[in-house]
Amino acid sequence: MPDPGCTNAPPDAKDKAEMDESVLDQKRTCPYCSKVIETRPYWSHIATEHPAEYENSQGTWLPLYKDYATAGMEIATILMVMSELFNAKSEDIESFLMHSLYKEKVAAGTCDADAKAELAQLFGCAITDIEKRIKLGE
Numbered sequence: 479m480p481d482p483g484c485t486n487a488p489p490d491a492k493d494k495a496e497m498d499e500s501v502l503d504q505k506r507t508c509p510y511c512s513k514v515i516e517t518r519p520y521w522s523h524i525a526t527e528h529p530a531e532y533e534n535s536q537g538t539w540l541p542l543y544k545d546y547a548t549a550g551m552e553i554a555t556i557l558m559v560m561s562e563l564f565n566a567k568s569e570d571i572e573s574f575l576m577h578s579l580y581k582e583k584v585a586a587g588t589c590d591a592d593a594k595a596e597l598a599q600l601f602g603c604a605i606t607d608i609e610k611r612i613k614l615g616e
């Protein structure tokens with residue numbers, strides 16, 4: 479009998495996609511009542527169940543970002559999940575986070591140039607972009 483040869487395709491790519499999807503599903507929990515949100519669009523739960531928080535959701539963005547970042551979530555994924563939860567544009571959330579994190583770093587004693595360099599690395603963009611976005615948020 480001849481050897482059948484290359485029948486074993488590596489299953490890696492598919493496994494990884496499934497894992498990412500399940501991590502995302504776990505993260506679609508309500509930041510206010512911790513329930514898993516199962517209905518799309520995800521923001522409709524917050525708009526209906528927590529209308530006051532939905533109107534003023536920016537107070538939630540920074541602490542929620544920190545929870546996600548601590549859990550090891552990528553910035554691109556964080557922005558996607560948050561824009562789905564709060565029905566906000568991901569650029570708006572990104573600008574808000576850049577501005578808030580910059581202020582926080584400077585208040586904690588990081589010098590201006592270091593704070594901008596750290597943000598550029600975190601968001602994967604140029605320092606000049608960070609400067610522009612921080613100015614817009616002021």
Ligand SMILES: [Zn+2]
Nearest residue numbers: 508510511527
């Ligand atoms: Zn809720």
